[in-house]
Amino acid sequence: MNDDLKDFxxxxxxxxxxxxxxxxxxxxxxxxxxxxxFYGLLLGVCISIVSFSILLFTSRMxxxxxxxxxxxxxxxxxxxxYGFAFYMAMRISFISGIACxxxxxxxxxxxxxxxxxxxxxxKKK
Numbered sequence: 001m002n003d004d005l006k007d008f009x010x011x012x013x014x015x016x017x018x019x020x021x022x023x024x025x026x027x028x029x030x031x032x033x034x035x036x037x038f039y040g041l042l043l044g045v046c047i048s049i050v051s052f053s054i055l056l057f058t059s060r061m062x063x064x065x066x067x068x069x070x071x072x073x074x075x076x077x078x079x080x081x082y083g084f085a086f087y088m089a090m091r092i093s094f095i096s097g098i099a100c101x102x103x104x105x106x107x108x109x110x111x112x113x114x115x116x117x118x119x120x121x122x123k124k125k
Contacts, residue, residue, distance in 0.1 A: 005056070011055065013049060015113060015114060016043070016045060019110055019113075020042070022030050023102055023103075023106070024038055027099075031095070036093045036095050037099045039096055039099075040089040040093075040095065040097060040100040040102075041099040042103065043089055043100050043103060044101065045106050046103075047081055047100075048103060048105070048106055048107040049107060050081065051078045051081055051107070053081050054074055054077055054078050054105045057074070058074030059074075068120055080113065082087060085100055085104075086100050093118070
């Protein structure tokens with residue numbers, strides 16, 4: 001893995017954990033210290049990071065081998081992970097399930113920030 005991809009991955013991971021912490025701390029005025037919410041949020045963030053890592057791995061394999069079917073295989077691996085995590089969170093409570101869904105959105109929101117918002121404002125005009 002080249003340094004650019006490692007830097008990209010590390011930057012996304014850092015912003016994902018920061019965003020997860022913001023969602024966790026931001027819930028305290030509304031829910032108080034709710035362990036079920038924090039469990040669901042942590043589960044969602046972790047599964048989102050694992051899914052992102054699988055996506056990077058399968059994308060690299062597709063580019064190296066040229067076999068486009070590997071992209072579908074990667075998707076078929078990631079989709080049950082999301083389903084299982086959401087199922088486990090919903091078994092805890094409805095709040096935990098909602099927090100898990102919020103956690104799922106941390107990696108995409110981090111990518112939007114890093115390559116959209118932050119990149120747009122960091123350009124020198």
